[in-house]
Amino acid sequence: MDIQRINPTKRWSDVTVFNGIAHFVEVPESDTSADITGQAEQVFAQAETMLASVGSDKSRILSVTIYLTDWANLAAFNAAWDAWLPEGAAPSRACVKVELADPDYLVEIAFVAAAGK
Numbered sequence: 001m002d003i004q005r006i007n008p009t010k011r012w013s014d015v016t017v018f019n020g021i022a023h024f025v026e027v028p029e030s031d032t033s034a035d036i037t038g039q040a041e042q043v044f045a046q047a048e049t050m051l052a053s054v055g056s057d058k059s060r061i062l063s064v065t066i067y068l069t070d071w072a073n074l075a076a077f078n079a080a081w082d083a084w085l086p087e088g089a090a091p092s093r094a095c096v097k098v099e100l101a102d103p104d105y106l107v108e109i110a111f112v113a114a115a116g117k
Contacts (some may be wrong), residue, residue, distance in 0.1 A: 006053055015050050021062070022054045022115040025108065032104035036073035039106045040080040047111055054115040059089040065110040066095040073106055 005013040015024040026046045028039040044058075051057050068074060074095070091112075100108055 015054055017054055017115045020115050022051070022056060022113045023111070024050045025110045026050065027100075027102070027105050027108045032102065036068075036076045036106045037080050040077050041084075043107060043109050044080070044084045047109070050111070051113055054113075056113050056115050058084070059086050060114040061085075061089070061091040061111055062114060063092040063112045064094070066093065067098045067100060067108040067110075068095060069098065069100055069106050071097055077107060 004017040005015075006017070007014040012025075015022050017023075024047075026043045028034065028042040029046065030042055031038060034042065047061075048058060051060070066077070068077060098108075
């Protein structure tokens with residue numbers, strides 16, 4: 001099976017697909033001064049664009065790893081997450097507290113999803 005890399009650069013690809021499974025990571029890009037809800041919504045919107053690029057959608061997310069910089073943001077993040085996901089489509093999930101590469105980022109999410117409907 002071939003590996004499909006969408007928009008590859010020297011350091012990463014926007015999405016990597018192998019055997020019908022898409023892998024990608026999203027960080028806030030348009031407004032890093034936003035609060036956790038705003039940053040989460042940016043990440044979700046970008047994720048939907050990446051999912052669409054491989055013929056998928058948020059109901060086909062298999063798992064996520066959520067990186068938060070502050071546990072104080074967990075409740076607000078969870079509220080945004082719950083509002084974003086369709087009922088009954090919650091993926092497996094890990095959530096860890098970290099220091100991210102950009103100090104303005106409050107959240108980063110690694111996604112694994114079924115590609116191509």
